[in-house]
Amino acid sequence: MQIKRIDDYRWQLEASGPMRVPGLIYTSAAMLDQLKAEEALNQVANVATLPGIVKASMAMPDIHWGYGFPIGGVAAFDWQTGVVSPGGVGYDINCGVRLATTDLQHEDIRDRMKDLVDALYHHVPSGVGATGSVKLTAKEGKKVLVQGSRWAVNQGFGTDEDIEHTEDGGCLSHADPDLISERAQERGSKQLGTLGSGNHFLEVGVVEEIFEPDTADVFGLRLGQVTVLVHSGSRGFGYQVCDDFLAIMSKHVRTLGIALPDRQLACAYIQSEVGQRYLKAMACAANYAWANRQILLHRSREVFEQALHISPRALNMRLVYDVCHNIAKKEEHDIDGRKQWVCVHRKGATRSFGPGHPAVNPVYRAVGQPILIPGDMGRASYVLVGTERAMQETFGSTCHGAGRLLSRKAAKRQAKGRSISRELADQGVLVRWTGRGTLSEEMPEAYKDVSQVVGVVHGAGISRKVARLRPIGVVKG
Amino acid sequence: MSETSQRYFRVFEHTADLGLEIFGADPQALFVNAGRALYEVLVPLEGQPPENRRRQRIEAQGEDWADLMVNWLRELLYLFNGDQQVVIAIDLESLAENALQATVTTTDFDPDQYRVEFEIKAVTYHQVIVAPYEDGWRARVIFDV
Numbered sequence: 049m050q051i052k053r054i055d056d057y058r059w060q061l062e063a064s065g066p067m068r069v070p071g072l073i074y075t076s077a078a079m080l081d082q083l084k085a086e087e088a089l090n091q092v093a094n095v096a097t098l099p100g101i102v103k104a105s106m107a108m109p110d111i112h113w114g115y116g117f118p119i120g121g122v123a124a125f126d127w128q129t130g131v132v133s134p135g136g137v138g139y140d141i142n143c144g145v146r147l148a149t150t151d152l153q154h155e156d157i158r159d160r161m162k163d164l165v166d167a168l169y170h171h172v173p174s175g176v177g178a179t180g181s182v183k184l185t186a187k188e189g190k191k192v193l194v195q196g197s198r199w200a201v202n203q204g205f206g207t208d209e210d211i212e213h214t215e216d217g218g219c220l221s222h223a224d225p226d227l228i229s230e231r232a233q234e235r236g237s238k239q240l241g242t243l244g245s246g247n248h249f250l251e252v253g254v255v256e257e258i259f260e261p262d263t264a265d266v267f268g269l270r271l272g273q274v275t276v277l278v279h280s281g282s283r284g285f286g287y288q289v290c291d292d293f294l295a296i297m298s299k300h301v302r303t304l305g306i307a308l309p310d311r312q313l314a315c316a317y318i319q320s321e322v323g324q325r326y327l328k329a330m331a332c333a334a335n336y337a338w339a340n341r342q343i344l345l346h347r348s349r350e351v352f353e354q355a356l357h358i359s360p361r362a363l364n365m366r367l368v369y370d371v372c373h374n375i376a377k378k379e380e381h382d383i384d385g386r387k388q389w390v391c392v393h394r395k396g397a398t399r400s401f402g403p404g405h406p407a408v409n410p411v412y413r414a415v416g417q418p419i420l421i422p423g424d425m426g427r428a429s430y431v432l433v434g435t436e437r438a439m440q441e442t443f444g445s446t447c448h449g450a451g452r453l454l455s456r457k458a459a460k461r462q463a464k465g466r467s468i469s470r471e472l473a474d475q476g477v478l479v480r481w482t483g484r485g486t487l488s489e490e491m492p493e494a495y496k497d498v499s500q501v502v503g504v505v506h507g508a509g510i511s512r513k514v515a516r517l518r519p520i521g522v523v524k525g
Numbered sequence: 526m527s528e529t530s531q532r533y534f535r536v537f538e539h540t541a542d543l544g545l546e547i548f549g550a551d552p553q554a555l556f557v558n559a560g561r562a563l564y565e566v567l568v569p570l571e572g573q574p575p576e577n578r579r580r581q582r583i584e585a586q587g588e589d590w591a592d593l594m595v596n597w598l599r600e601l602l603y604l605f606n607g608d609q610q611v612v613i614a615i616d617l618e619s620l621a622e623n624a625l626q627a628t629v630t631t632t633d634f635d636p637d638q639y640r641v642e643f644e645i646k647a648v649t650y651h652q653v654i655v656a657p658y659e660d661g662w663r664a665r666v667i668f669d670v
Binding site for chain 2: 086088112113114115116119139175176231234235245246284287288290291294295298299302310311312314452453454455456457458483484485
């Protein structure tokens with residue numbers, strides 16, 4: 049496998065063998081060395097073999113070894129001749145992040161953090177198989193899958209402004225709940241309004257640094273301001289949808305004569321009946337995830353008000369934006385000087401649409417969309433802005449987080465004999481968690497340094513730094 | 526992990542996920558051991574065998590041994606992720622390269638009584654192997670955690 053340096057932030061994987069296009073990897077020289085030690089680069093090459101892939105199989109700097117597609121992968125397929133792959137979206141369909149600001153400053157809550165984080169832990173359901181306080185009948189369950197965030201707001205969980213500040217308005221309109229299996233319906237009926245486990249979290253943070261004051265102003269970000277970041281997805285519902293369609297497509301792909309280098313790349317032509325069924329079922333899971341994050345945000349609002357004894361007006365918890373980072377979408381992009389409709393797979397990658405794009409909601413359209421990049425529990429998270437360069441190069445895409453560095457087993461080994469919660473408390477981060485191994489598996493050293501990852505996408509120009517947030521309280525499943 | 530368990534499976538490193546390498550004297554032993562390994566990693570049961578038990582029949586199909594293994598483990602994992610059941614015994618009744626039938630004994634998952642060691646969320650096809658190995662059989666499966 050030949051890797052050629054293009055510049056400080058871009059590396060090309062030459063097309064060879066069955067690869068239809070080259071690989072394009074956004075990283076730094078230091079992070080590339082780490083990458084070579086694992087399988088992720090082979091996965092970039094494997095994705096490049098799929099029919100209808102356009103331009104390049106791309107990897108963002110938080111790339112790491114996934115299954116099938118790498119995590120941090122971006123690939124676009126021609127809408128008429130290309131394929132769609134559930135493994136290119138991932139199990140947790142529309143896993144994503146939302147950021148809200150408040151009118152509180154850090155000093156307003158410094159002495160009340162324990163009460164606040166305890167209350168968030170107790171009132172926002174989290175952990176393995178957690179069930180929510182929202183119980184769904186079959187009829188209401190279908191409405192969630194069709195309406196997404198709108199369903200949650202109609203039930204009193206939030207405001208119209210929340211919907212306006214969500215990617216795609218919190219709803220993919222092509223969802224068809226009649227394509228959902230009984231198993232997925234069953235899992236979905238119990239888990240709406242739950243955070244989940246693993247790397248999902250609810251984080252109270254503070255705006256620590258602003259890099260681009262004018263854009264920060266448009267996003268409503270101010271120095272010292274208290275923020276809330278929610279990372280969650282479509283829970284067991286999305287997993288079941290992905291699993292159901294992987295089973296269907298792994299059989300289907302054999303009838304197509306497509307030679308797959310990895311079975312997890314099972315796919316179907318976008319225009320085939322199976323491909324269309326997947327996209328409609330995936331949209332149901334995307335809408336479920338948006339409804340889920342909307343409920344989680346609203347619960348957080350209520351908990352802040354109750355725990356701090358303040359009015360909704362004094363709190364003024366306002367959604368900045370909600371982004372998804374596991375999704376496949378029909379988008380029109382300029383490719384080699386002409387417009388082309390493609391199915392963009394972002395698996396562990398975030399949309400980064402630049403100024404003027406009609407898909408960016410009007411309040412942000414002049415500057416580009418907000419991008420939310422959570423880091424680890426101890427260091428930082430970032431707010432970026434989408435750019436024209438991303439539109440030209442990466443189908444309007446950028447990174448999604450820090451990216452794992454250590455396996456969970458290795459992280460547990462390194463954490464043995466240490467108190468991760470005490471170490472974090474010493475850094476000013478109060479943590480509450482459910483799972484026995486969660487803190488060890490999710491400790492800061494288990495991840496790449498998010499500042500390095502963000503440094504690459506900023507340097508490459510596929511998004512720009514707007515603000516850095518510092519965590520002060522974290523709830524983990 | 527007990528000494529016994531080390532003989533029939535081992536955990537291997539994967540950056541984001543979890544891999545299991547499972548061994549068996551023949552395909553029958555391999556498929557039973559794969560199910561046991563899945564639950565030993567997911568919810569290791571300690572102490573007295575639970576009293577609250579259910580038995581249920583499971584069927585799985587596959588295009589080949591590897592596909593059958595993934596589909597078998599998927600069925601077993603759904604018992605936990607969908608029904609909050611923990612598998613405590615597996616009786617494999619029939620096995621061929623494209624299909625199997627089994628009866629499994631489960632107990633209710635009680636989060637206060639059992640601990641989840643690694644939360645396994647899905648069985649992937651990524652680099653899956655099921656094949657003869659030395660004087661027996663071996664499988665390698667990567668799980669989403």
